[in-house]
Amino acid sequence: MRSRPIGFLLTALAGAALAFGGTTASASPSAAPAPGAASAGDVGTADACYTWSGTLREGSSGEAVRQLQIRVAGYPGTGNQIAIDGAFGPATKAAVTRFQAAYGLAADGIAGPATFNKIYQLQDNDCTPVNFTYAELNRCNSDWSGGKVSAATARANALVTMWKLQAMRHAMGDRPITVNGGFRSVSCNSAVGGAANSRHMYGHAADLGAGSQGFCALARAARNHGFTEILGPGYPGHNDHTHVAGGSGRFWSAPSCGI
Ligand SMILES: [Zn+2]
Numbered sequence: 001m002r003s004r005p006i007g008f009l010l011t012a013l014a015g016a017a018l019a020f021g022g023t024t025a026s027a028s029p030s031a032a033p034a035p036g037a038a039s040a041g042d043v044g045t046a047d048a049c050y051t052w053s054g055t056l057r058e059g060s061s062g063e064a065v066r067q068l069q070i071r072v073a074g075y076p077g078t079g080n081q082i083a084i085d086g087a088f089g090p091a092t093k094a095a096v097t098r099f100q101a102a103y104g105l106a107a108d109g110i111a112g113p114a115t116f117n118k119i120y121q122l123q124d125n126d127c128t129p130v131n132f133t134y135a136e137l138n139r140c141n142s143d144w145s146g147g148k149v150s151a152a153t154a155r156a157n158a159l160v161t162m163w164k165l166q167a168m169r170h171a172m173g174d175r176p177i178t179v180n181g182g183f184r185s186v187s188c189n190s191a192v193g194g195a196a197n198s199r200h201m202y203g204h205a206a207d208l209g210a211g212s213q214g215f216c217a218l219a220r221a222a223r224n225h226g227f228t229e230i231l232g233p234g235y236p237g238h239n240d241h242t243h244v245a246g247g248s249g250r251f252w253s254a255p256s257c258g259i
Contacts, residue, residue, distance in 0.1 A: 047120045047123070048125040049123050049124070049125055049126065049127040050067050050123075050127060051116075051120075052064055052067070052068070052111070052116045055110060055111065055112040055113075056068055056088055056110070056111040056112075057088065057093075057109070057110040057111070058088055058089065058090065058092075058093045058109070059088060060088040061086055061087050061088060062086055063086060065086045065087065065088045065092070066084060066085065066086035068088075068092070068096070068111055068119075069082060069083070069084045069085070069086070069092055069095075070084055070127075070159060070160055070163055071099075071119050071122075071123070071163055072092070072095040072096055072098075072099045072163075072167075073095070073160050073163050073164050073167075073226050073246075074163050074164040074165070074166060074167020074168060074225040074226050075094075075095040075096075075098035075099045075102065075167055075225070075226075076091065076094075076095055076225075076226045077094060077095075077098065077224075078223055078224045079223060079250070080226070081226045081228055081246060082095050082226065084160060093109035094109065096109045096110070096111050096115065097109040099115070099118075099167075100114075100115060102167070102170060102171065103118050103170075105118060122166065127159060128159065128162050129162050129163055129165070129166035130166075131165075131166055131169055131176070131177070132162040132165055132166060132177075132179065133162075134155065134158065134159075136179040136182065137158040137161065137162060137179060137181075137182030137183060137203075137206060138155075138158065138182055138183040138203075139180075139181045139182070140181075140183055140184045140185050140188035141185055141188070144158075144183060144203065145185065146185025146186055146187060146188070147183060147184065147185050147186065147201040147202060147203065148186065148201040148202050149201075149202050149203065153202075153203065154183050154201075154202060154203030155183075155203060156203070157202055157203035157204045157246065158182055158183055158203040158204075160204075160226075160246060161182065161203070161204060161205070161206055161244075161245070161246060164225045164226045164227060164244075164246065165177055165179070165206060165225075165244075167225045167226075168218075168221050168222060168224070168225040171221060171224065171225070172213055172217070172218075172221055175211065175212050175213065176211060176212070177208060177211055177213070177218070178208060178209030178210070178211045179206050179207070179208060179209075180207045180208070180209050180241060181200070181206070181207045182200065182203065182205060182206045182207070183200060183201075183203045183205075184198065184200040184201055185201070186201055189201050199229055199245040199246075199247050200245075202247060204229075204245040204246045204247045205229070205243060205244065205245035206243070206244055206245070207241045207242070207243050208241060208242045208243075208244065209241060210241075215232050215233050215239075215241065215242045215254075215257070216232065216233060216242075216254065216256070216257035216258075216259075218232070218242040218244075219232035219233070219242045219244075219252075219254040219257050219259055220257060220259065222242070222244045223252065223259075226246060227244040227245060227246060228245065228246055228247055228248070228249060228250045228251070229243070229244065229245040229246075229247060229249075229250070229251050229252070230242070230243070230244055230245075230251075230252040230253070230254060230259065231243040231251075231252075231253055231254065232253075232254030232256070232257055232259065233254055233255075233256035233257055234253070234254055234255030234256030234257065235253040235254055235255065238254070239256075242254070
C-alpha cells in the first residue's frame, strides 16, 4: 500500500468502506480492477479484500501464503485437504498448479500476477468467492456465536468451505450450487436434531440442495475439492441433501451414490 499512487489508495478505501458498510458486496459479479491503477511495476491490481504484493512459491511463508491457501483450498487433489498454515510446501504448490490449470493459466505452481488477478476476479470485497456468501453459510444467527469454536474461527472455517465450493462449482461447469445452511450454534444444532459432534457447529459444513447437478453428482465431486466429510443419499437423514464439510479425519458415506 505505502508505495501505491493516491488514486489506488482512494479506490481501496472506497472498497473498504463499502465492505465495512455491512451490505455484502455480492452485487458485484467480480472485483473490478481499479481504473488506470495498474502500472508496469505492479504485481496485480488493487483489491478491496486482499492484495498480494509479490510472487509466492514453494518455501514462501507468512500471511500472504495463508491468504493464498484459503483461495486454493478447493484444489488439494482427490481425497486430500491442504493445511491453511502459511507455509508454502509441496501440497500448496500442487493446489496452486491445479487452480492455475482449472482456469487456463500457465500451471507452474508459482503464484504471480496472473494467479492473483484471477483470484481478484473470483472474490468479493468481503473475501468470499463471488458465488457464495456468509449469509448462505449461516442461517442460524448473524454473529457466528454459540458454536463449538469461537465466532471468528467458525466464520473463518466457513470462508474456507466457500472457496472449496467455488472450486467444485467451477469443476462442475459453473452452474449454481444451492447452499441451504452451514454454521449452527449448539442450540441451532439441537433444534434441527443435528448430530452431537456435527461439523456444522465448527463452521466447516454446508448442506447442499440438489440444484441442477443432483445430490450424487455433488457428493462425487466433493471428493476432489477438500471435503473430508461427505454425507449423501443412502446415509441416514441425507436423502434430501448432500452434506459436505472440512475438518480432520475422513468420513464419506452416500451409499446410494456408490460412496
Ligand atoms: Zn449437514
